[in-house]
Amino acid sequence: MSTTNPQSDAQPDGGSPRVRWSRRPADGTPAAAARARRRSKHRRRVVNVAGLMAALVLTGALYSALSPAYATNEGSGSESAAEAAGRELYERSCISCHGENLEGVPTRGPSLVGVGEAAVYFQVHTGRMPLVRQEADAPDKPAVFSDEEIDQLMAYVQANGGGPTLPSGDLRDGDLAQGGELFRLNCASCHNFVGQGGALSSGKAAPSLEGSSALEIYTAMLTGPENMPVFGDNQLTPDEKRAIINYVQTIDNQADPGGAGVGRMGPVAEGLVIWVVGIGVLLFGIFWMGSKA
Amino acid sequence: MARTATAPGVPTTLLGKAALEVDDRLIVAGPLRRTLNKVFPDHWSFLLGEIALYAFVVLLLSGTYLTFFFDASMREVVYEGSYAPLRGVEMSAAYDSALQLSFDVRGGLFMRQIHHWAALLFVAAIVVHLLRIFFTGAFRRPRESNWLIGVVMLVLALLMGVTGYSLPDDLLSGTGLRIISAILLSVPVIGTWAHWAVFNGDFVGENIIGRFYIVHVLLIPAILLALIAVHLLVLVKQKHTQFPGPGRTEHNVVGNRLFPAFAGKATGLFFIVFGVCAALGGLVQINPVWLWGPYNPAQVSSASQPDWYIGFLDGSTRIFPAWDINLPGDYTIPALFWPTVVVAGAMFTVLALYPMIERKLTGDTASHHLLQRPRDVPVRTSLGVMALTFYVWLMIAGGNDVIADKFDISLNAMTWVGRIGVIILPPIAYVLTYRMCLGLQQHDREVLEHGIETGVIRRLPHGEFIEVHQPLGEVDAHGHGQLAYGGAPVPKKMNQVGGARRAIRGFFSPIEEPAQVELEQRREEHGPAAAESSRELTTSGRPQEGGRPQEPRD
Numbered sequence: 001m002s003t004t005n006p007q008s009d010a011q012p013d014g015g016s017p018r019v020r021w022s023r024r025p026a027d028g029t030p031a032a033a034a035r036a037r038r039r040s041k042h043r044r045r046v047v048n049v050a051g052l053m054a055a056l057v058l059t060g061a062l063y064s065a066l067s068p069a070y071a072t073n074e075g076s077g078s079e080s081a082a083e084a085a086g087r088e089l090y091e092r093s094c095i096s097c098h099g100e101n102l103e104g105v106p107t108r109g110p111s112l113v114g115v116g117e118a119a120v121y122f123q124v125h126t127g128r129m130p131l132v133r134q135e136a137d138a139p140d141k142p143a144v145f146s147d148e149e150i151d152q153l154m155a156y157v158q159a160n161g162g163g164p165t166l167p168s169g170d171l172r173d174g175d176l177a178q179g180g181e182l183f184r185l186n187c188a189s190c191h192n193f194v195g196q197g198g199a200l201s202s203g204k205a206a207p208s209l210e211g212s213s214a215l216e217i218y219t220a221m222l223t224g225p226e227n228m229p230v231f232g233d234n235q236l237t238p239d240e241k242r243a244i245i246n247y248v249q250t251i252d253n254q255a256d257p258g259g260a261g262v263g264r265m266g267p268v269a270e271g272l273v274i275w276v277v278g279i280g281v282l283l284f285g286i287f288w289m290g291s292k293a
Numbered sequence: 294m295a296r297t298a299t300a301p302g303v304p305t306t307l308l309g310k311a312a313l314e315v316d317d318r319l320i321v322a323g324p325l326r327r328t329l330n331k332v333f334p335d336h337w338s339f340l341l342g343e344i345a346l347y348a349f350v351v352l353l354l355s356g357t358y359l360t361f362f363f364d365a366s367m368r369e370v371v372y373e374g375s376y377a378p379l380r381g382v383e384m385s386a387a388y389d390s391a392l393q394l395s396f397d398v399r400g401g402l403f404m405r406q407i408h409h410w411a412a413l414l415f416v417a418a419i420v421v422h423l424l425r426i427f428f429t430g431a432f433r434r435p436r437e438s439n440w441l442i443g444v445v446m447l448v449l450a451l452l453m454g455v456t457g458y459s460l461p462d463d464l465l466s467g468t469g470l471r472i473i474s475a476i477l478l479s480v481p482v483i484g485t486w487a488h489w490a491v492f493n494g495d496f497v498g499e500n501i502i503g504r505f506y507i508v509h510v511l512l513i514p515a516i517l518l519a520l521i522a523v524h525l526l527v528l529v530k531q532k533h534t535q536f537p538g539p540g541r542t543e544h545n546v547v548g549n550r551l552f553p554a555f556a557g558k559a560t561g562l563f564f565i566v567f568g569v570c571a572a573l574g575g576l577v578q579i580n581p582v583w584l585w586g587p588y589n590p591a592q593v594s595s596a597s598q599p600d601w602y603i604g605f606l607d608g609s610t611r612i613f614p615a616w617d618i619n620l621p622g623d624y625t626i627p628a629l630f631w632p633t634v635v636v637a638g639a640m641f642t643v644l645a646l647y648p649m650i651e652r653k654l655t656g657d658t659a660s661h662h663l664l665q666r667p668r669d670v671p672v673r674t675s676l677g678v679m680a681l682t683f684y685v686w687l688m689i690a691g692g693n694d695v696i697a698d699k700f701d702i703s704l705n706a707m708t709w710v711g712r713i714g715v716i717i718l719p720p721i722a723y724v725l726t727y728r729m730c731l732g733l734q735q736h737d738r739e740v741l742e743h744g745i746e747t748g749v750i751r752r753l754p755h756g757e758f759i760e761v762h763q764p765l766g767e768v769d770a771h772g773h774g775q776l777a778y779g780g781a782p783v784p785k786k787m788n789q790v791g792g793a794r795r796a797i798r799g800f801f802s803p804i805e806e807p808a809q810v811e812l813e814q815r816r817e818e819h820g821p822a823a824a825e826s827s828r829e830l831t832t833s834g835r836p837q838e839g840g841r842p843q844e845p846r847d
Contacts (some may be wrong), residue, residue: 110522136703177381184464184586188594193464194584198595201696203703206595250378251584257395258406258578267463268692271577271601275414277577278569279421282344282414285565289558292335 086156116163136203173245365506407574467588606689
């Protein structure tokens with residue numbers, strides 16, 4: 001039997017206390033065997049603790065090596081000048097709705113984590129952000145920030161939230177006819193076949209694409225502002241996006257071969273024209289020809 | 294028959310001789326003379342129907358040109374024309390040829406635009422003409438049949454528009470076609486069969502453009518032409534109505550003869566209508582099919598609307614609640630059935646039967662050739678305005694998304710404005726119109742009784758101020774006019790009874806010398822009328838007493 005009680009170990013040989021306390025009992029005595037047993041137990045314990053420590057350290061090291069590198073140390077010296085300036089702008093104009101850490105504020109503004117500089121470019125460049133007031137839609141208006149400030153905001157949000165970045169190269173470099181097909185399939189149901197925009201529910205609206213820059217259209221597709229769905233690169237490849245932009249801008253800049261475009265609105269505007277101009281002129285004509293009462 | 298050169302009345306000119314030869318064989322001189330002598334009233338509102346007629350002529354001419362190039366086929370082709378943004382896109386041959394017409398056929402786009410504008414004008418002119426007939430009571434016995442023909446022509450014009458709208462097979466017209474298909478399907482019991490019959494299968498099939506084409510270019514135009522002929526023949530036979538006025542009775546027609554006065558005016562109006570269509574077709578873009586793209590059932594655009602004359606059905610559909618009726622045994626009457634088939638059916642049935650309804654309600658079965666002023670028939674006028682309010686409100690609801698977008702209004706708010714308005718506005722319109730009619734009637738009676746307000750204020754010897762009124766005729770001992778209301782406009786300004794002398798002639802600019810007219814009128818002033826008018830306005834006012842009603846004194 002094995003027990004950890006030294007008294008019980010000593011009892012079978014019935015030795016004196018002196019024997020019991022002697023450091024070096026002769027080998028082969030029961031006391032020596034018990035002592036050896038105790039020593040190996042102690043060693044085992046030390047090894048266990050060391051193993052555990054090693055495993056923990058290893059796990060920690062592996063974790064820190066394999067886990068995504070999350071946000072660099074905020075406020076540390078590693079922040080660039082642009083990011084710092086962007087932080088300043090952010091804290092002055094955006095923080096009340098989008099939160100201290102881009103996490104968003106419930107009922108006020110969405111999180112900006114993951115929206116990327118593309119969203120910042122679209123929202124701020126078209127004047128949608130900063131918002132004048134909370135309402136159904138963020139209308140576009142003259143941009144509040146200068147291009148330089150927009151770059152700083154973009155740098156700050158990109159550095160702290162990550163997400164899609166601005167595209168590069170010729171954004172109109174795509175097949176025109178294919179762009180038209182894609183536009184009618186993906187965009188026309190809200191923006192109208194000619195990009196005139198249209199009403200959505202409850203005061204929301206798809207804006208007119210007239211006069212939109214290529215970069216604005218691209219970043220809008222990439223980030224899905226307001227009510228617009230996100231058209232990520234797996235839904236519309238960068239080439240397809242460029243084709244759509246080519247179509248939208250070609251149509252926008254194209255003259256109306258039929259004469260005055262009357263807003264390219266289709267039958268509503270045409271009905272107005274026939275009643276006001278057509279019937280109006282003809283009534284004038286028959287007043288002229290016929291007699292009055 | 295031996296003719297001698299000396300017989301009286303024998304023509305001596307070459308043209309005359311030729312005419313005589315023709316008449317010898319066809320004997321047309323009599324009927325032709327009667328026709329050329331037919332008298333047309335020359336009130337401007339009688340020309341509204343003519344606008345529709347001339348628009349129809351423009352439609353026939355421009356449409357014929359379009360048929361030379363249009364290919365009504367749903368065969369799939371790849372566009373290789375000159376419009377770059379569509380090059381290489383698969384489309385139907387119909388859309389392809391519509392694009393060819395727009396970009397590659399000389400004058401094709403102009404003709405397409407004239408045709409479309411003339412179509413919008415055609416229906417608009419029919420509606421305005423119909424309103425004139427309705428509000429003046431021109432549909433009363435014996436003209437109910439012509440009213441009925443007119444309503445049938447209006448419905449045909451709408452069908453004409455719908456089929457024509459669908460032909461180019463662009464994304465907009467295809468969306469319309471899908472709605473037509475849905476409306477057909479929504480009809481209980483026969484819906485599916487009707488859809489299969491029209492489309493020859495499921496939507497969209499391969500036949501519908503070809504079928505609509507023949508309906509659009511042959512069937513309906515032929516029926517319309519025949520009905521126009523009948524409409525005009527009945528008109529000639531029954532003679533024109535006319536507004537009551539001096540010398541106008543139930544038994545005559547006052548106006549200009551067909552030849553030459555009326556023929557000249559009609560030709561002039563034809564050119565005006567043609568000019569307006571051409572100006573719109575040349576200057577204002579309509580239905581730019583190249584911007585819509587080819588039809589693809591997977592695609593749809595926001596702000597897809599029908600042409601204005603179908604807008605009321607689009608509107609009724611937009612504001613109608615989604616009330617599907619689910620019957621046991623898997624049968625459903627979709628909500629779409631009510632605002633389209635039922636509303637349109639009820640509206641046109643009531644419209645067609647209105648003369649009979651009114652005859653029944655008023656018990657008035659006499660023949661009428663004199664028109665009524667709308668104010669004199671307040672119930673009919675109010676009913677008309679009520680119906681018009683309903684119609685216009687539905688039409689506005691049909692464009693509610695465009696209005697919401699352009700005026701920054703919530704689309705949901707527009708829907709509710711449409712729903713509430715369509716229920717409460719027509720009764721309000723009825724009441725307001727009724728009160729206005731009564732007010733106008735009373736004002737007519739007041740002027741007949743008390744005379745025209747001259748704007749001249751006179752102070753009587755005891756200090757009272759009165760406005761001098763000009764009686765329209767003889768007055769009785771109390772200064773009240775004796776004239777009865779004759780259903781004709783009552784002059785209400787001194788100018789209308791010559792108070793400011795006559796106007797200088799000329800529509801755009803004076804065609805006579807104002808100084809000359811002045812001199813002429815100075816000379817005329819020595820007549821008895823001039824003397825009387827000066828006496829009335831400058832003497833003490835008795836016996837007229839300024840037209841002021843007086844208490845009986847004895």
